[in-house]
Amino acid sequence: MVADMPQETTGERLLARRYRLVTQVGRGGMGTVWQAHDEVLGRDVAVKEVILPHGLTDEERSVQYKRTFREARTAARLGHPGVVTVYDVVEEDGRPWIVMELIHARSLDQVIKQEGALPPKRAADIGRQMLAALHAAHDAGVLHRDVKPSNVLVASGDRAVLTDFGIATAAGDATLTQTGLVMGSPAYIAPERARGRTAGPASDLWSLGVTMYAMVEGRSPFERNEPMAALVAVISEEPDPPTRSGPLTPVIEGLLRKNPDERMDAIEAGRVLDDIVRAPTVDTQRTIAVEYTEAPPPVAPAPAPAPPAEPERTHLTPSAETAASPERPANRPQLPQLPPALAGVSARRALLVAAMVIVIILAITGIVWGATRGKSEPKTSGPPSHPATQTHATTPTTPVRTASSSSTPPASTGVPAGFRTYKDPQGYSLPIPQDWSKPEHKDGGGGWFFYSPDRQTYIQVDRAETADTSALQDWKDLEPARRHVFKGYDLIAIRPVHNGKPVSDPTGVRSADWEWTFDGRGGRIHALNRGFVMRGHGYAIVLYAPDKGWSKTWTDLQPVYAGFTSEK
Structure with a gap:
């Protein structure tokens, strides 16, 4: 007996008296995603x-x-x-x-079609996330069996999520595939599966290799x-050597x-x-690592107010807040990587050491002068917001030249003294310290980077067109997969x-912080x-600075957050 094909669903249907279908967002060979x-x-x-397709028997259905x-x-x-x-x-x-x-994401297949071939480093980051998901599945006794670009979602910040376990097999499950029928995409299927042999974890890894290619x-x-020609090629032909893979070649x-x-x-x-x-990256290779001893300031600085006590560093348990919001969370920018320390300083670079000492002395002098002058000048903006947490309130290893260290007078537009406004074509703007670098972009995306003169402190700004359900949950979901990115990673907190x-929300739905430390080239880094x-829209502002002196750096840079605006 052949069963009739079910009538396709239209929007606004209430499913199981609970889930109201709103709009169609995807369609594939096995159905529709709403x-x-x-x-x-x-x-x-x-x-x-x-x-299901028309013409199946009741048994097949x-x-x-x-x-x-x-x-x-x-x-x-x-x-994972x-x-x-x-969910259900x-x-x-x-x-x-x-x-x-x-x-809210494009498939990897769409990314490739719209943007063309990806840089090797970006492909490596996406491939590494896919590998982590597959490794977790294999440890649980699950094979995916259809790894390909259309089954990978690439969210903001290049978060890669593996989907469609529609033909996956689990240990203990009886096979539901008809004898002789190979399930999967011919151009990505492993040779042993194309020959009808038993699949294993290595079969998924083959498909991952084709996806990275x-x-x-x-x-x-x-x-x-x-399709048959693709299967024959998989079994009997060697792939053309990749020409754009660079360091990915040995993995592929x-x-x-x-x-x-x-x-x-x-x-x-x-x-x-x-x-x-x-x-x-090319950006980090342009920065030369030098060793120096900080010179004492020529004039004793004015006494600063006592900093707040250092909070206890703990892993937060999931929040009890489950309230829904029409807003969506912050994007997940690709986190920048710091290179290993450069070994030694050549004789030719010795002159740079002396130059750095002179710059440091001038910078410290500017801080003292700017702090005393600031007492007699009116402020152009309200007091900066106190940070959610502050730690290690000691003098920075290298001074951060911000509003308090600049002689630039307040701008007529209301920009804080010592800052300039960066306006992004995507419709947002924010103050950046006057003497920091122009916006720089790194290979693989991740938004824009702004560096202090010594490039030890920097800010990363990223934007996503849409956002997910909760900023707090967003960070909690992403954090486990990013721990291994930073050497000596130590989570401080994920909190509302x-x-x-720019945004406060005690529920963490619309605004949340993810704070950690790690080992940088010159010592411990706070982020x-x-x-x-x-x-x-979803936004992320990431501050990286030496852990020593973090409190002062964070306070000095509050105008960046207070002055952030979005016009679109």
Whole structure:
């Protein structure tokens, strides 16, 4: 008996008396993905509607529905930030609907088509996140079996999320694939699967290798006009050597070994990808590391008010706040990497050491002069907001020349003394210290970077067109996957912005801080990533500075946050 094809769903339907379908956001071979609203918890979700092709028998249709339920069980048991979270599975009209985390993102396939081949370092970062998700799945006894660019979502900050475990298999599950039928995409399938042999974790790693090849070359090396021709190429042909892969070449070649026993494993691939992502960029290589002893200030500085006590550093447990908001959270910028310390100083660079000492003395003199002059000059803006937390209130290793150290008079536009306004074409603006660098962009995205004169303190600003459900939850989801990016990483806190600029929200839905320290080239580095929502867009301002003297640096740079505006 052949069953009729179910009628496709239209918008505004209420599913299971709870999930109201709003708009269609995607469509694939196995169904449609809807943006929906959970009217019980008051949050936006994604709902996958399974639409089977016409002409299936009742038995075949039943098998496909079982497969869908298995997809939901498979994804739900992983609980990894690199895997789309499954919230619920409901049955209506005799078929399953999968309720998932809603991620506002393009697929990797769309990114490649719209932007072309990706730089190797960016491809390595995305590939590393995919590898982490696959490794977690394999540890749980789950194979994906359809890793390809269209099954990877790339959210703001290049957060990569693996989706569509529709043909995944789990240990203990009976196979639901018909005998002789190979499931998956021919241009990305592993040779052993194309031959009908048993798949293993190495099969997913092959598909990851093809995906990374596609990221840097713009296409799969086995892409052909016909599916059967692609399968033949996978089995019998060697891929054309990649020409744009740079340092990724050993990983791609290691993952594309046809014999799964000889294929590069996840541990080795992860190590190489980590090295690529952490490698110094052109920007950081322009900065020469020098050793110097800070000279004593020629004039004793005016006494500063006593700093607040250092807070206890602890890992925060998930917030009890679950209130929904129509706003969306801050974006997740790609976090910049600091290169290893440069060993030694050559004789030719000795002159730079002397120059640095002179600059330091002049800078300290400017701080004292600016502080005393500031007492007699009217302020052009209100007092800066107190930071949520402050630590290690000691004199900075290298002075940060900000508003208090500049002789520039207040601008007529209301810009704080010693600052200039940076206006971004995307419609936002913020004050930047006058003597800091012009905006710089790093390979792989991540927004704009502004550096202090000594380049030891810098600010990163990034923007996302849309944002997710909660800024606080956004950081909590991303933090585990980013721990290994920074050497000596130590989390201080992930918390709502209770009283701070540009946006305060004690629930953490519209504004949240992620604060940590790590080992930099010149010592311990302190970082604070403030994510917030303004005019419906997600923003992040990340401050990196020496941990010694963090409190003063943070306070001096509050005009950056207080003066942030968005016009679009």
